[in-house]
Amino acid sequence: MKKFTVALTLVMALGGISMATQAVSDTGGMKSLRGAKALDEGTRAPTMHKFNKDEEPMKRSYVQQPPVIPHKVRGYKVDLNSNKCLSCHSWDNYKESGATKVSLTHFNTRDGHALADISPRRYFCMQCHVPQAVTEPLVENTYKNSAE
Amino acid sequence: MGQESKGLFARYWGMLTTPAKAAMGSILVGGFIAGVLFWGGFNTALEVTNTEEFCISCHEMRDNVYQELKETIHYSNRSGVRATCPDCHVPKEWTYKIIRKIQASKEVWGKITGIVDTPEKFDAHRREMADREWARMKANDSRECRNCHDFQSMDYSEQGRRSVKQHQDALATGQKTCIDCHKGIAHQLPDMKGVEGWD
Numbered sequence: 401m402k403k404f405t406v407a408l409t410l411v412m413a414l415g416g417i418s419m420a421t422q423a424v425s426d427t428g429g430m431k432s433l434r435g436a437k438a439l440d441e442g443t444r445a446p447t448m449h450k451f452n453k454d455e456e457p458m459k460r461s462y463v464q465q466p467p468v469i470p471h472k473v474r475g476y477k478v479d480l481n482s483n484k485c486l487s488c489h490s491w492d493n494y495k496e497s498g499a500t501k502v503s504l505t506h507f508n509t510r511d512g513h514a515l516a517d518i519s520p521r522r523y524f525c526m527q528c529h530v531p532q533a534v535t536e537p538l539v540e541n542t543y544k545n546s547a548e
Numbered sequence: 549m550g551q552e553s554k555g556l557f558a559r560y561w562g563m564l565t566t567p568a569k570a571a572m573g574s575i576l577v578g579g580f581i582a583g584v585l586f587w588g589g590f591n592t593a594l595e596v597t598n599t600e601e602f603c604i605s606c607h608e609m610r611d612n613v614y615q616e617l618k619e620t621i622h623y624s625n626r627s628g629v630r631a632t633c634p635d636c637h638v639p640k641e642w643t644y645k646i647i648r649k650i651q652a653s654k655e656v657w658g659k660i661t662g663i664v665d666t667p668e669k670f671d672a673h674r675r676e677m678a679d680r681e682w683a684r685m686k687a688n689d690s691r692e693c694r695n696c697h698d699f700q701s702m703d704y705s706e707q708g709r710r711s712v713k714q715h716q717d718a719l720a721t722g723q724k725t726c727i728d729c730h731k732g733i734a735h736q737l738p739d740m741k742g743v744e745g746w747d
Contacts, residue, residue: 454708471708475620475733482732482740488710493745498713 433538449533457500458532461545466528467500473531478524485525486518594649600632606659609633612670616735623734636692636734637681644691675738682727690726697726 427439437443455470476484486502487493494501506522507515554562596602604610614633617623622631639645664670664677685692699719704712718724729745731737740746 454710471710477732477737480739482737482746484732487745497710 449535451531451533459545459547463546469526469529469531471531473526478526483523483525489525490518594645597649598634598638600634603633608659608664608670612664612667613735620734631696631734635695639688639691640695644688671738674736678731678735678738682731685727686725693726693730 427436430436435443451472451474452470453472457470458468460467473484478485488497488499489502491501493499502518502522506518509515509519510521604614617633622636624630639648658664662669664673699715702715704716707715714729718728719726731743731746
């Protein structure tokens with residue numbers, strides 16, 4: 401009886417250990433964009449992408465696409481006090497700076513009334529226009545731009 | 549013999565013009581040592597007020613502008629070169645430094661009266677303070693920027709298309725100076741209404 405108890409305890413202990421290790425490392429066969437990694441193994445964070453420095457304006461990929469920003473925007477503030485984008489892209493400044501001017505559609509309110517300056521709903525440029533970095537797509541896809 | 553016949557003033561004058569050698573020596577040596585101590589102490593004290601630790605020992609600087617600086621490229625960048633408060637706000641050259649230091653003594657009064665001792669008060673005064681710094685840098689042709697950023701040393705092949713254009717046109721011809729375009733690069737901007745190029 402005593403031998404049996406010892407054996408049982410050992411088996412239970414070993415089983416407990418193996419179950420514990422299994423429970424932590426088992427992903428249940430799930431694969432994420434980070435790949436199939438056990439949960440207790442850390443994955444290295446991908447290196448940060450560097451934004452493209454300064455290029456010619458880029459072609460749009462589809463009709464109505466907000467044109468992307470072909471330059472770095474580190475430190476460019478757009479808030480209640482100032483809008484760095486407009487220092488070059490506003491109708492007052494675009495000629496001198498040689499930048500693309502803000503589209504006239506940005507002067508319209510939601511109800512279609514044309515304002516004298518940029519409509520508040522279009523003030524935060526980087527809600528739609530974003531800088532670019534050279535990256536590989538995270539998953540394979542068959543997207544083609546509308547011109548192709 | 550003639551000594552006694554001279555007047556009081558003449559005797560005093562004689563004493564001044566023919567001092568004892570020992571007195572002469574001790575005054576010279578003592579004066580020299582005192583001078584070294586005074587000048588050294590003065591400069592050391594001056595240099596202490598010229599450090600980042602001194603600037604951010606007041607909460608007005610530590611909690612507002614210093615926190616803003618931390619997010620910018622002058623504080624954190626790939627090469628590990630860092631500009632601290634006095635690099636931009638205090639001239640390096642002695643004459644200009646002393647002038648700036650005397651002007652800055654006004655800030656002690658500001659500290660005592662607590663003119664910007666809350667974030668709200670600081671924001672209310674931000675434009676006024678920024679205007680003063682912009683005017684100073686405009687007037688001295690951005691001298692403190694140029695301590696590090698020498699126009700003569702710029703490599704245009706390493707600069708972006710837009711930078712090359714601006715630097716070769718506006719900066720090279722002297723139409724504009726650094727601060728005309730590079731506002732708000734180290735701290736948050738105030739309300740920019742009416743500032744040229746910001747509208």
